[in-house]
Amino acid sequence: MSAFALLVNSATPVRVIQVGAGGMGRVWLQLLADSSTVHLVGLADLDVEAARSALVEMGLSDVAVAASLSEIAVSTGAEAVINVTVPAAHHPVNIEALFAGLPVLCEKPIAPTLSRALSLAAASEASGQLLMTSQSRRYYPVLAELKQQLGSLGTIGMVTTEYSMAPRFGGFREEMDSPLLLDMSIHAFDVARYLLDADPVSVYCESFNPGWSWYQGDSAATAIFEFENGIRYTYVGSWCSPGFETSWNGSWRVSGSAGTALWDGESRPRVDGVGAGSTESADAGVGETIAGSLAEFIAALRTGQVPSGEVHSNILSLAMVEGAVRSAETRHRVVIDALLAEAYAEAVRVEQHPDVAARLHGWGSAAAGLAREHQVLS
Numbered sequence: 001m002s003a004f005a006l007l008v009n010s011a012t013p014v015r016v017i018q019v020g021a022g023g024m025g026r027v028w029l030q031l032l033a034d035s036s037t038v039h040l041v042g043l044a045d046l047d048v049e050a051a052r053s054a055l056v057e058m059g060l061s062d063v064a065v066a067a068s069l070s071e072i073a074v075s076t077g078a079e080a081v082i083n084v085t086v087p088a089a090h091h092p093v094n095i096e097a098l099f100a101g102l103p104v105l106c107e108k109p110i111a112p113t114l115s116r117a118l119s120l121a122a123a124s125e126a127s128g129q130l131l132m133t134s135q136s137r138r139y140y141p142v143l144a145e146l147k148q149q150l151g152s153l154g155t156i157g158m159v160t161t162e163y164s165m166a167p168r169f170g171g172f173r174e175e176m177d178s179p180l181l182l183d184m185s186i187h188a189f190d191v192a193r194y195l196l197d198a199d200p201v202s203v204y205c206e207s208f209n210p211g212w213s214w215y216q217g218d219s220a221a222t223a224i225f226e227f228e229n230g231i232r233y234t235y236v237g238s239w240c241s242p243g244f245e246t247s248w249n250g251s252w253r254v255s256g257s258a259g260t261a262l263w264d265g266e267s268r269p270r271v272d273g274v275g276a277g278s279t280e281s282a283d284a285g286v287g288e289t290i291a292g293s294l295a296e297f298i299a300a301l302r303t304g305q306v307p308s309g310e311v312h313s314n315i316l317s318l319a320m321v322e323g324a325v326r327s328a329e330t331r332h333r334v335v336i337d338a339l340l341a342e343a344y345a346e347a348v349r350v351e352q353h354p355d356v357a358a359r360l361h362g363w364g365s366a367a368a369g370l371a372r373e374h375q376v377l378s
């Protein structure tokens, strides 16, 4: 039995409010406008004028506009929330939605810190509502094909991602302390977990900012993760490397005892292993990137099937980010379990919401809390 509330009406399009109408918000608005499974009933943004002009630009009408979710949650009859605000606003907006009785699909990262993410996992339990991270770079048929082919590589020993781009975003990313690690690397780290069906044990990372960088914070990093079973995952990334840029997903190499797979992040993978090449291109049929996460979110609300980005299971992807940042700051190897224990103590110490505090306290430890995913939400 599902422990998150399912949709009462499973036949009609789901009435959703989107919060956040910035750059990515506009991409989501287009998806929601084109979708037959959801019906956009509201758009909230601190900048109400920005919300209005986004709707006008996209030719959308009959959508309630407000500065906050609470102002329109009841009047619109909303059934779910899509949170596309800046990372710093993810925790308060998710809490607002969950305790208004609304499930949330939230852009990555689910929270700016591991401690706040643990608070959100406890809030999801306390409210009985699904909270899912849109970890959109999991949703590609060619990535699913790569995963299917890994069996032909024997025992997997090493995985590497080279990610090298030169985007000029402006806005919050150019002012963050460590934009590459904090805003981008989670996609690759999460895909590594997806491919390996394994979790990280420790990380050593160095980050830096090349002299020509247009970011204030570190825009390049190299991180070496140890995973369960001794697998090493190495990430070499840069957001200020013009020329021969990789795809947004980076270039991947998976190396095992019986062969190697290569993926450029866009095309079908190339596999040199035992029995390789026999798999057809896998098509999960749910659509790519955010269309895929939206489809999985709606399916979860209709069926109770726990989605892959459910908050408890997504937290270890965020732990990889926080561990990498911590290692770069301290120049020491960071053990993920120790990082989680520290984040849990902080979460318990600062939690203000009584129901969330009770849940967190009841876990006893971060490890026990995250393991609850399987008991509580399946």
Ligand SMILES: NC(=O)c1ccc[n+]([C@@H]2O[C@H](COP(=O)([O-])OP(=O)(O)OC[C@H]3O[C@@H](n4cnc5c(N)ncnc54)[C@H](O)[C@@H]3O)[C@@H](O)[C@H]2O)c1
Pocket: 019, 020, 021, 022, 023, 024, 025, 044, 045, 046, 047, 050, 067, 068, 084, 085, 086, 087, 089, 093, 107, 108, 109, 136, 137, 171, 172, 183
């Ligand atoms: N999945 C991807 O590939 C991908 C790509 C880009 C961005 N993102 C993520 O999407 C999110 C938004 O990024 P963006 O580039 O659109 O940022 P942005 O700065 O362009 O827009 C964010 C919007 O949120 C609004 N906002 C901030 N706090 C709010 C609050 N408390 N209540 C209501 N509105 C609030 C701001 O006014 C702004 O309009 C981030 O988490 C980012 O990491 C994901």
